[in-house]
Amino acid sequence: MLEAQGVGHSFGRTRVLQDVSLKVRPGEMVALCGPNGAGKSTLLAAMAGDFAPDEGNIHLDGRIVTSLSPADLARRRAVLEQAPTLSAAFTVRELLALGIPRDVPPERVNVLIRETLRDVALLGRADDNCLILSGGQRHRAHLARVLVQLAASDKACGYLMLDEPTASLDIAHQITTMRIARRAARLGEGVLVVLHDLNLAAAFADRVALMHEGRLVADGPGADILTAERLSAIYETEIAVEEAEGGRPRIVPVYDPDTHPAAEA
Numbered sequence: 515m516l517e518a519q520g521v522g523h524s525f526g527r528t529r530v531l532q533d534v535s536l537k538v539r540p541g542e543m544v545a546l547c548g549p550n551g552a553g554k555s556t557l558l559a560a561m562a563g564d565f566a567p568d569e570g571n572i573h574l575d576g577r578i579v580t581s582l583s584p585a586d587l588a589r590r591r592a593v594l595e596q597a598p599t600l601s602a603a604f605t606v607r608e609l610l611a612l613g614i615p616r617d618v619p620p621e622r623v624n625v626l627i628r629e630t631l632r633d634v635a636l637l638g639r640a641d642d643n644c645l646i647l648s649g650g651q652r653h654r655a656h657l658a659r660v661l662v663q664l665a666a667s668d669k670a671c672g673y674l675m676l677d678e679p680t681a682s683l684d685i686a687h688q689i690t691t692m693r694i695a696r697r698a699a700r701l702g703e704g705v706l707v708v709l710h711d712l713n714l715a716a717a718f719a720d721r722v723a724l725m726h727e728g729r730l731v732a733d734g735p736g737a738d739i740l741t742a743e744r745l746s747a748i749y750e751t752e753i754a755v756e757e758a759e760g761g762r763p764r765i766v767p768v769y770d771p772d773t774h775p776a777a778e779a
């Protein structure tokens with residue numbers, strides 16, 4: 515299990531996380547939602563072991579996450595950052611190979627790369643330089659990099675941590691990406707995904723964890739958590755919630771195109 519307990523953190527004098535506790539169990543997909551600046555990426559980075567928070571603990575399969583070696587961390591969890599960068603002009607194939615340990619036989623590497631690129635619909639671009647891909651295609655290549663990292667791991671289960679994986683994708687690729695994350699959970703991985711799209715969260719995640727101003731304000735099934743009253747309050751805009759197929763909530767922002775932001779101040 516990946517678990518944050520009583521986590522607090524400040525950057526300088528800015529308190530970014532306050533007493534946050536969150537569990538991601540193997541086989542479970544948790545969507546982390548909330549307004550800009552709520553602390554989602556900071557929490558995900560802390561849970562990934564990127565830094566030790568000022569307060570509280572984060573355990574990955576029973577061990578303090580920052581006590582794990584980089585190699586052990588890489589076998590247990592894979593992280594797609596919000597704005598992934600390239601350290602060199604890699605081809606798509608080379609980018610994916612970065613996530614695969616050197617002792618994996620070349621034939622296995624080729625199979626892993628081919629299967630993962632097929633999943634993200636980039637099989638035909640394997641030998642293209644990442645820099646010539648479109649923004650969304652490049653993001654899918656980075657998603658493939660983290661998927662192949664876990665697929666190559668010898669651990670029975672790992673944790674997939676995705677920070678806004680659908681932000682630059684068209685509707686079809688958003689759905690494909692969420693299906694890939696869902697399949698990872700079905701195969702036993704723990705999935706933590708930061709999402710702004712509350713409808714994707716409601717449709718795909720087992721639980722929705724809602725953050726606001728550094729705190730976790732609600733955590734549970736989307737149908738319980740995503741209420742019009744709660745969402746309108748934390749996003750400070752009118753949001754309606756309807757009932758969709760299977761009792762799932764459908765989140766509908768209420769648009770008033772003629773209200774200028776300055777007029778509300």
Ligand SMILES: Nc1ncnc2c1ncn2[C@@H]1O[C@H](COP(=O)(O)OP(=O)(O)OP(=O)(O)O)[C@@H](O)[C@H]1O
Pocket residue numbers: 525526528530548549550551552553554555556557596
């Ligand atoms: N390295 C840093 N130094 C200083 N402040 C930081 C740093 N990283 C994040 N912050 C601040 O922490 C707060 C939370 O940022 P974070 O990126 O975690 O929010 P978020 O919920 O992921 O937001 P968004 O939806 O806009 O991506 C913000 O006010 C941000 O400015």
